[in-house]
Amino acid sequence: MKKEQPKKELLLISTSTTHGTGYLEHCEDEIKALLQDRKSVLFIPYARPGGISHTDYTAKAKEAFERMGITLTGIHEADNPVEAVEQAEAVFTGGGNTFLLLRQLYAKKLLEPLQKKVEKGMPYIGTSAGTNIAGKTIGTTNDMPIVFPKSFDALQLVPFNLNPHYLDPDPNSTHMGETRETRIQEFHVHNSQPVVGLREGSMLRVKGEKMTLLGHLSARVFLQGQKPMEFKPGDDINFLMEAY
Amino acid sequence: MKKEQPKKELLLISTSTTHGTGYLEHCEDEIKALLQDRKSVLFIPYARPGGISHTDYTAKAKEAFERMGITLTGIHEADNPVEAVEQAEAVFTGGGNTFLLLRQLYAKKLLEPLQKKVEKGMPYIGTSAGTNIAGKTIGTTNDMPIVFPKSFDALQLVPFNLNPHYLDPDPNSTHMGETRETRIQEFHVHNSQPVVGLREGSMLRVKGEKMTLLGHLSARVFLQGQKPMEFKPGDDINFLMEAY
Numbered sequence: 001m002k003k004e005q006p007k008k009e010l011l012l013i014s015t016s017t018t019h020g021t022g023y024l025e026h027c028e029d030e031i032k033a034l035l036q037d038r039k040s041v042l043f044i045p046y047a048r049p050g051g052i053s054h055t056d057y058t059a060k061a062k063e064a065f066e067r068m069g070i071t072l073t074g075i076h077e078a079d080n081p082v083e084a085v086e087q088a089e090a091v092f093t094g095g096g097n098t099f100l101l102l103r104q105l106y107a108k109k110l111l112e113p114l115q116k117k118v119e120k121g122m123p124y125i126g127t128s129a130g131t132n133i134a135g136k137t138i139g140t141t142n143d144m145p146i147v148f149p150k151s152f153d154a155l156q157l158v159p160f161n162l163n164p165h166y167l168d169p170d171p172n173s174t175h176m177g178e179t180r181e182t183r184i185q186e187f188h189v190h191n192s193q194p195v196v197g198l199r200e201g202s203m204l205r206v207k208g209e210k211m212t213l214l215g216h217l218s219a220r221v222f223l224q225g226q227k228p229m230e231f232k233p234g235d236d237i238n239f240l241m242e243a244y
Numbered sequence: 245m246k247k248e249q250p251k252k253e254l255l256l257i258s259t260s261t262t263h264g265t266g267y268l269e270h271c272e273d274e275i276k277a278l279l280q281d282r283k284s285v286l287f288i289p290y291a292r293p294g295g296i297s298h299t300d301y302t303a304k305a306k307e308a309f310e311r312m313g314i315t316l317t318g319i320h321e322a323d324n325p326v327e328a329v330e331q332a333e334a335v336f337t338g339g340g341n342t343f344l345l346l347r348q349l350y351a352k353k354l355l356e357p358l359q360k361k362v363e364k365g366m367p368y369i370g371t372s373a374g375t376n377i378a379g380k381t382i383g384t385t386n387d388m389p390i391v392f393p394k395s396f397d398a399l400q401l402v403p404f405n406l407n408p409h410y411l412d413p414d415p416n417s418t419h420m421g422e423t424r425e426t427r428i429q430e431f432h433v434h435n436s437q438p439v440v441g442l443r444e445g446s447m448l449r450v451k452g453e454k455m456t457l458l459g460h461l462s463a464r465v466f467l468q469g470q471k472p473m474e475f476k477p478g479d480d481i482n483f484l485m486e487a488y
Contacts, residue, residue, distance in 0.1 A: 019418035050426055051433035097430055099389075139390055142421060145343075145383050146431040148396045152389055165421040174263035176444055177386060177409040182294055186341055187390040189295035200420055 007121035009034060010157055010206035012134050014164045014198035014215075016095050016127040024064040024127075030203055030214055032068055034123050035090055040071045042088035046104035047096025047129040061094055085113040088122060095128025095164075098141040102133055103149035111155060118157055128164045131204075135161040136193045140184060158206060159193065160240050166197030166220055181220075181228065188224045194240055195222040211241050251365035253278060254401055254450035256378050258408040258442035258459075260339055260371040268308040268371075274447055274458055276312055278367050279334055284315040286332035290348035291340025291373040305338055329357040332366060339372025339408075342385040346377055347393035355399060362401055372408045375448075379405040380437045384428060402450060403437065404484050410441030410464055425464075425472065432468040438484055439466040455485050 011027070011034045018026045035041070043065075045057040052060075058074030065072040072092070078084035085091065091114065093101070105111050118124050126134050132141050133154040140161040169179040178186070184195050197220035198204065204219075205212050213219050218230045221240070231237050255271070255278045262270045279285070287309075289301040296304075302318030309316040316336070322328035329335065335358065337345070349355050362368050370378050376385050377398040384405040413423040422430070428439050441464035442448065448463075449456050457463050462474045465484070475481050 015420045017420055019420065048430070048433070049422075051430050100430075100434070140388060142388070144427040144431055145385065145389060145396055146427075147383075147434050152392045165419065167419060167421065175409065175411060176259045176261055176263065177411065178293075183388040183390075186292075186295050186344075187388055189292070190344070190391050 008118055008157065008206050008208055009121060009123040010118070010134060010204070011123070011125045012131040012158075012162065012198070012204040012206070013125070013127040014131065014166070014202045015200045018201045022064075023060060026201055026215075027127075027203055028064075028068060030205065031125060034125065034205070035068075035070065038070070038089040038123065040073070040088075041065055041090045041092050041125075042084055043072050043074050044091065044093040044101075044105075044130070045074050045076060047094055047098065047101035049094070049096035052096075057094060057096075061092065065092075081108045081110060082113050085110060085117060088117065090123040090125065091117070092125040093127075093130030093133065095130055097146055098129040098132045098138045098143045099145050099149055100147050101129045102138055102152075102154060103147050105133070105155075106150050114155055115157070118155075124157065131162050131164050131198070134158055137161060137191070139191055140187055140195050142180075158204075158211075158241065161187075161191075161193050161195045163195055163197045166199045166202075181222075184222045188222065192224045194224075196220075196240065197222065206241070209238070209241050211237055213237060252362060252401065252450050252452055253365060253367040254362070254378060254448070255367070255369045256375040256402075256406065256442070256448040256450070257369070257371040258375065258410070258446045259444045262445045266308075267304060270445055270459075271371075271447055272308075272312060274449065275369060278369065278449070279312075279314065282314070282333040282367065284317070284332075285309055285334045285336050285369075286328055287316050287318050288335065288337040288345070288349075288374070289318050289320060291338055291342065291345035293338070293340035296340075301338060301340075305336065309336075325352045325354060326357050329354060329361060332361065334367040334369065335361070336369040337371075337374030337377065339374055341390055342373040342376045342382045342387045343389050343393055344391050345373045346382055346396075346398060347391050349377070349399075350394050358399055359401070362399075368401065375406050375408050375442070378402055381405060381435070383435060384431055384439050386424075402448075402455075402485065405431075405435075405437050405439045407439055407441045410443045425466075428466045432466065436468050438468075440464075440484065441466065450485070453482070453485050455481055457481060
């Protein structure tokens with residue numbers, strides 16, 4: 001029996017807001033291209049950046065999507081969040097705290113419904129924490145563990161981990177905290193999956209089994225036991241989509 | 245019945261190494277003052293900074309303590325780690341990854357033995373991750389969640405949380421990741437205990453129920469629902485030792 005073609009349509013964005021541009025402005029064209037003729041998006045506000053309420057966060061996201069001619073509703077408004085996912089044309093998960101986001105997804109039993117819909121071709125957009133949870137685990141988040149989720153296992157829409165807001169070491173820093181690269185190398189002492197460091201302004205576009213890097217910057221890719229590699233937009237990064 | 249006097253002897257150090265000084269150099273006098281005439285220290289190397297082995301990490305710590313005339317042994321060398329804690333004159337927990345450290349403490353069932361010894365007056369020294377775990381939870385660590393511990397609850401030697409390597413916002417930064425202060429304020433949306441941001445070079449010295457800030461810099465204290473406060477060395481910070 002021939003394996004059915006995967007239909008994944010993902011847009012994994014490093015940050016919602018780049019320096020000097022408005023909310024979702026730098027990725028508006030890519031979001032429109034992903035959504036095509038879809039007219040509505042279900043918003044997952046659980047990550048609550050800065051502790052903002054679900055309502056206030058949804059209002060902010062709504063404004064940005066309305067600019068693109070798309071209706072947005074917050075999942076917290078639904079009586080049954082699982083049904084809301086099942087009926088969604090597309091899902092957008094906003095940034096904030098990754099631990100809080102994942103804990104809520106577990107509490108509301110939303111991981112499996114989201115995975116199923118994505119397998120069937122429903123577009124998924126994530127920014128920051130929303131991008132983080134698309135990976136295998138949240139083990140490479142930059143966030144503070146402000147709440148305890150029942151597991152670090154995430155949506156696993158891609159077979160690697162993500163590090164949004166990837167930051168290069170500052171050569172002038174006198175601070176003794178670990179660099180991002182050191183942290184990811186520590187991760188690889190205990191975990192084998194690749195890690196993609198997505199700099200601000202970068203995005204990963206997944207279409208079926210193919211993946212491309214969008215934006216102007218290169219991405220830093222960490223494979224266990226190997227030197228970090230840089231890939232530019234246009235480079236072939238499909239090897240990352242192969243199962244590990 | 246009169247409550248027995250608490251005998252806690254803690255030295256909670258932000259970082260093992262400040263810019264321009266060697267390992268444990270900036271806090272050597274404070275360590276000596278804490279240990280007094282004790283001649284041996286049990287070292288907990290579980291946090292493995294940069295993925296270093298327990299053996300290599302212990303060798304590094306051994307060198308620093310030998311300079312002070314103190315014998316240091318790594319807990320990983322003991323057949324029975326719980327017994328090693330029970331017999332220890334003093335314990336030093338080194339920095340590295342807080343999640344890894346706490347997971348190991350749970351796996352080896354060391355939390356309760358450590359708490360009991362500290363209650364009886366055994367000196368405890370922590371740097372970075374080793375300081376983090378002295379707090380109520382590890383919910384304000386800066387580290388990556390590279391492994392999953394069974395709980396974020398920590399040793400609770402003090403009734404607040406710690407944020408070592410506390411970093412002030414960089415006014416020139418164009419990076420969109422959250423500042424440390426924003427992260428701690430997000431923590432306070434979901435948790436009520438105070439958080440002490442310890443800048444590099446700072447230490448907290450706990451003696452019974454009294455606590456003093458050592459080093460040259462001020463510490464930033466976050467109370468739920470209040471504006472952050474700055475306390476200088478010499479200021480009265482004993483209110484933080486009251487139960488919350």
